[in-house]
Amino acid sequence: MPRNAKESKKEPAANSPPEKYPGHPVDEDDLIRRLKHGQQWACNTLVDLYQERLLKLAWGITLDKEESREIVQDIFFTAIKKIDTFRGESSLWAWLRKMTVNACLNWKRKWKRRFRWHHTPIETETMIPAQDGQTQEDTPETLLQEKQAHKEVADAVARLPEDVRTAFVLCSFEGLSYQEIAQVLGIKKGTVSSRIFRARQIISRSIEQNSTPRNKRKNLL
CATH class of the missing domain: 1.10.1740.10 (RNA polymerase sigma factor, region 2, helix turn helix motif)
Incomplete structure (x- = not known):
């Protein structure tokens, strides 16, 4: 050898x-x-x-x-x-x-x-990925608004049903594909898709009446 x-x-x-x-x-x-x-x-x-x-x-x-x-x-x-x-x-x-x-x-x-x-x-705010394009020119008002938007989404995620939240976390925070999530959880790809779709619906509805501007919220989903 x-x-x-x-x-x-x-x-x-x-x-x-x-x-x-x-x-x-x-x-x-x-x-x-x-x-x-x-x-x-x-x-x-x-x-x-x-x-x-x-x-x-x-x-x-x-x-x-x-x-x-x-x-x-x-x-x-x-x-x-x-x-x-x-x-x-x-x-x-x-x-x-x-x-x-x-x-x-x-x-x-x-x-x-x-x-x-x-x-x-x-740390609740660390649940939401940082957004691209944030610059040092952002005003205190804009930064505060952005932080509030992050908190709204994080709170909404925390209220999701367990199976829906798990799929959403793996997709949005870990960046896994639907196929990868299906393999991790031992479920069908179509089930992953429906759970993530449901998660986004629930989150959107839960923050719909909040004061954070719509465009800020949409960027986080």
């Missing part, structure tokens, strides 16, 4: 970040190899890379800040423990995202008949 082939299977030499990483994109294949060898640096990097996105995703489904944090913490623990089962058929992020969605839905099913929870957003 060629010497290079043998060396490619060896554990990365140092339990520290590669010299090429600081200030550069993380090499996912290298990160996975280091995770499989139990390197603490790799575990820390995994959390740094994906924690914020997973928290937003989890809150979008559970609407509970503390539970979102616990679920994401458990996801990282499970991912690191079971990293040897990761076969590379999807990206690392897609693998973590699917586990998070499933964990959130399982939590909702487990508790919805036993306990009424009070929802505390991690």
Whole structure:
């Protein structure tokens, strides 16, 4: 066997970040190899890379800040423990995202008949993607109006039925295609389409009588 082939299977030499990483994109294949060898640096990097996105995703489904944090913490623990089962058929992020969605839905099913929870957003305004074209010339009035529009949509999203909200979050905040959402949730593509259509209808109706100008609201949907 060629010497290079043998060396490619060896554990990365140092339990520290590669010299090429600081200030550069993380090499996912290298990160996975280091995770499989139990390197603490790799575990820390995994959390740094994906924690914020997973928290937003989890809150979008559970609407509970503390539970979102616990679920994401458990996801990282499970991912690191079971990293040897990761076969590379999807990206690392897609693998973590699917586990998070499933964990959130399982939590909702487990508790919805036993306990009424009070929802505390991690940061409500971060649910709505930032809009392109915002400039430093925006007046305080315009910025305030924009923030209010974001809050209206975020509040409306929080009131959506669980199945509708989950599909909407994956589409609008994660940018997944209908086919990708169908695969994550284990449903038909047509069902995804109808849920997202319903979500947009509900959101539009819920903010219809609000004072935020219509053009500002439409840009957020």
